[in-house]
Amino acid sequence: MAPLSRRALLGGALSALSLAAGRHSAWAEVAALRERALRKGLFYGCCASTAHFGDAPFIQALAREAGALVPEWEGKRGRIEARRGVLDFSAADRLAEFAANHGMLFRGHTLVWWNSNPAWLNAALDAASPPESLLTGYVDAVVAHFRGRVHSWDVVNEAIEPKDGRPDGLRACPWLRAFGPAYLDIAYHTARAADPGALLVYNDYGMDTADPWQAARQHAVIGLLEGFRRRGVPCDALGLQAHLKTGSNFDQEHLRRFLAEVTALGYRTLITELDVADHGGMDIAARDRAVADLAGRYLEVALDQPQTIGVVTWGLSDRYTWLDRRPWTRWVEAWRPRPLPLDSALRRKPMWHAIARAIDAAPHRPGG
Ligand code: 9MR
Numbered sequence: 001m002a003p004l005s006r007r008a009l010l011g012g013a014l015s016a017l018s019l020a021a022g023r024h025s026a027w028a029e030v031a032a033l034r035e036r037a038l039r040k041g042l043f044y045g046c047c048a049s050t051a052h053f054g055d056a057p058f059i060q061a062l063a064r065e066a067g068a069l070v071p072e073w074e075g076k077r078g079r080i081e082a083r084r085g086v087l088d089f090s091a092a093d094r095l096a097e098f099a100a101n102h103g104m105l106f107r108g109h110t111l112v113w114w115n116s117n118p119a120w121l122n123a124a125l126d127a128a129s130p131p132e133s134l135l136t137g138y139v140d141a142v143v144a145h146f147r148g149r150v151h152s153w154d155v156v157n158e159a160i161e162p163k164d165g166r167p168d169g170l171r172a173c174p175w176l177r178a179f180g181p182a183y184l185d186i187a188y189h190t191a192r193a194a195d196p197g198a199l200l201v202y203n204d205y206g207m208d209t210a211d212p213w214q215a216a217r218q219h220a221v222i223g224l225l226e227g228f229r230r231r232g233v234p235c236d237a238l239g240l241q242a243h244l245k246t247g248s249n250f251d252q253e254h255l256r257r258f259l260a261e262v263t264a265l266g267y268r269t270l271i272t273e274l275d276v277a278d279h280g281g282m283d284i285a286a287r288d289r290a291v292a293d294l295a296g297r298y299l300e301v302a303l304d305q306p307q308t309i310g311v312v313t314w315g316l317s318d319r320y321t322w323l324d325r326r327p328w329t330r331w332v333e334a335w336r337p338r339p340l341p342l343d344s345a346l347r348r349k350p351m352w353h354a355i356a357r358a359i360d361a362a363p364h365r366p367g368g
Contacts, residue, residue, distance in 0.1 A: 028360070031356075032064050032065045033065050033066075033067075033341070033352070033355055033356060033359065034064075034065055034066055034067030034068075034104075035067075036356055036359045036360060037067055037310065037311070037359050038067060040359060040360075040362050040363075040364055040365060041364055041365030041366065042303065042308075042309065042310050042311070042359060042362060042365060043067045043068045043105055043151075043309070043310035043311075044065070044066065044067055044068065044310065044311055044312075044313075044355070044359065045066045045067055045068025045069055045070065045104065045105065045107070045310070045311075045312045045313075046062070046065075046066050046068075046069070046070070046312055046313045046314070046315055046316040046340075047069075047070045047071065047072040047109075047273070047312065047313075047314050047315060048062060048066075048069055048070075048071070048072060048095065048098075048315075048316070048320075049071065049072045049073055049074060049091075049095075049320075050074060050091045050094050050095060052320060053094070053098075055319075057346055058316075058317060058319060058320070058346065061316060061317065061342060061346045062316055063102045065316060065341070065342075066102075066104060066316060067103070067104055067105065068099075068104055068105040068106070068107060068151065068310060068312060069095060069098065069099040069104045069105070069106055069107070070106070070107035070108075070109045070272075070312060071091070071092055071095050071109060072314070072315070072322070073116070074091035074092050074095060075092045075095075075108055075109045075110065076109070076110060076113065076116040077111075077113070077116065077117050077118060077121065077138065078116040078117055078118050079091065079092075079116075080092065080142065081118060081121070081138065082118050083118075083120075084118070084120045084121075084124075087141060087142070087145070089142075089145055092146075096146065096149050096150075100149065105151035105152075105310075106146075106149055106150055106151060107150065107151055107152050107153075107154070107272075107312065108142075108143070108146060108150045108152070108153040108154065108198070109153075109154045109157070109203075109272075110153075110154040110155075110156075110157040110203065111138070111139050111142060111143070111153060111154070111155050111156070111187060111191065112135065112139065112155060112156045112157065112159075112175060112183070112184075112187045113156075113157040113158060114158060114159075114171055114173035114174065114175070115157075115158070117174070121134065121174075122174050125174035125175065125177065125178040126174055126177065126178070130178045130179075132179065132186065134178070135175070135178075135179065135183060135186060135187060135190075136186060136190045139155070139187055139190040139191055139194065140190050140193070140194045143190070143191050143194035143195045143198070144194045144195065146195070147194065147195040147197075147198075148195070148197060150195065150198045151198065151199060152198060152199035152200070152201050152236075152237065152270070153191055153195075153198050153199070153200055153201060154201050154202075154203040154239055154272065155187050155188055155191045155200050155201065155202065155235070156183075156184050156187050156188070156202055156203070157203045157204070158171065158203070158204050158205065159171055159173070159175075159176075159184060159202070159204070159224070160204055160206075160217050160220045160221055160224065161173075162213075162216040162217060162219075162220055163213075168181065168220065168223060168224075169216065169217070169219070169220025169221075169223065169224075170220070170224075184202075184224070184228075184233070185228075185231060185233045188200055188228070188233045188234050188235050189233070189234060191234075192234040199236045199237055199268075200234055200235050200236050200237070201235070201236065201237045201238070201239040201270065201272070202221075202224065202225070202228075202235050202237075202238055202239065203238075203239035203241060203272055203273075204217065204221055204238075204239070204240075204241065205217075205241040205242075205243055205273075206218070207221065207238075207240045207241070207242070207258065208240070208242060208244060208248075208250060208255060208298070209248055209249050209250055209251065209254065210249065210251055210254040211248070211249055218258055221238070221262075222261055222262070222265075225238065225262065225265050225267060226265060229265055229266065235267070236267065236268060237267055237268040237269060237270055237309070238262050238267050238268075238269050238270075239269075239270055239271075239272035239273075240269060240270070240271050240272065240302070241272050241273035241274075241314075242271050242272070242273060242274040242275075242298060242302075243273060243274075243275055243277070243314070244274070244275070244276045244277070244294050244295065244298060245276070245277045245278075246276060246277070246278040246279065246287075246290040246291060246294055247278075247279065247290075248294075250294060250297060250298065252297055252300065252301045255298065255301045255302065256301050256304075256305070259301070259302065259305045259307070259308070260305075262307075263305065263307040267307070268307045268308070268309050269302070269305065269307055269308045269309070270308060270309050270310050270311070270312070271298075271299070271302055271308070271310070271311040271312060272312050273312065273313075273314040274295065274298070274299075274311060274312065274313045274314060275313060275314045275315060275321065275323065275339035275340055276291040276294050276295050276339045276351065277323055277337060277339055278290060278291055278337065278338065278339070280334075280335045280336075280337070281334070281335070282334050284334065284338070287338055288338060288349050288350045288351065289350055291338060291339065291349075291350070291351050292349070292350035292351040292353065292354040293354070295351050295354050295355060295358075296354030296355075296357060296358055299311060299354070299355060299358035299359075300358050300361065303358050303359065303361070303362035304361075304362065304363070306363060306365065306366075309365070311355070311359075313340055313341060313355075314339075314340075315339070315340045316340060316341060316342055317340055317341075317342035317343065317344060317346050318336065318337065318338050318339065318340050318342065318343050318344045318349075319342075319344040319345075319346070321337060321339055321340055323337040323339050324336055324337055339351075341355055
């Protein structure tokens with residue numbers, strides 16, 4: 001065979017290159033958020049509920065886009081231990097199995113919270129000398145049940161409430177009344193012992209802006225995280241819920257500084273419940289642009305930080321969102337909230353593209 005001329009070689013190389021570039025832009029056009037995140041050593045996921053399992057198109061979208069799953073409600077104590085002493089994992093197990101079958105990480109949410117507790121538990125915690133087993137027995141049993149299947153646990157959720165007036169900013173919740181501030185340490189130690197392989201997270205909201213009510217929360221969270229380090233409490237990461245609102249005072253530099261403070265203490269960070277509330281109205285395109293712009297600016301900073309390991313949105317499609325609870329939103333489509341990456345017909349919205357862009361721009365994580 002005649003040797004290939006230089007020109008033919010060059011031509012071949014160029015067309016191979018343009019083929020690769022073409023393939024890349026086709027990929028960039030269609031690749032799901034989970035693939036984009038994986039490529040960077042990150043994860044993207046969302047919360048879901050077994051109530052959605054009958055909605056086949058939604059479930060297809062979920063399997064396509066999400067690389068991590070977290071129960072929206074069915075992992076909470078009010079669901080798992082509605083009756084004292086009877087642990088019902090049926091719904092949480094179905095979600096964990098769904099995640100495993102679709103190659104998704106599974107997040108546990110949440111072991112210790114002031115909200116969504118069964119009424120019997122709040123009464124028992126407020127009674128005289130409550131036994132510590134109300135805390136340790138549950139954390140141990142639930143974490144052990146899921147041992148080896150959970151990527152990360154939101155061990156304690158929303159323990160901060162500066163408005164309650166304590167110098168440490170802790171929320172005056174039933175757990176604090178029953179066991180004092182030590183309830184947090186006990187919960188993390190118990191969780192670590194029950195599943196040494198799971199990442200243990202402290203999860204909270206109001207970590208996003210410099211507004212005074214949020215700044216007070218951030219100050220208290222830093223104090224809490226410093227205390228964990230001083231006392232050797234096994235908490236590995238801060239979960240930032242990121243329930244954002246258009247029109248709020250979001251400032252990228254403020255978030256950057258806050259994340260730097262958290263990571264300087266040796267914590268990783270993750271975005272656990274991202275969604276963007278807006279003000280409703282008929283101009284859908286303008287609303288979608290504002291939601292996407294805020295989510296994009298937020299993630300640009302959060303994912304630029306190498307200690308941030310992933311992002312979870314609080315839902316996938318506007319079809320199912322906790323923000324959609326007002327009766328009139330059921331029939332006036334234009335007034336329904338649009339806080340999530342897919343619209344209610346499961347089409348990708350500008351917010352989806354903003355998340356994709358932020359993930360694509362993120363630096364590669366070590367090992368990713
Ligand atoms: O979206 C969740 C909603 O369906 C539940 O009724 C509610 C109470 O359990 O919790 C909502 O999710 C919350 C999450 O668990 C913790 N951070 C705030 C979320 C929105 O309220």
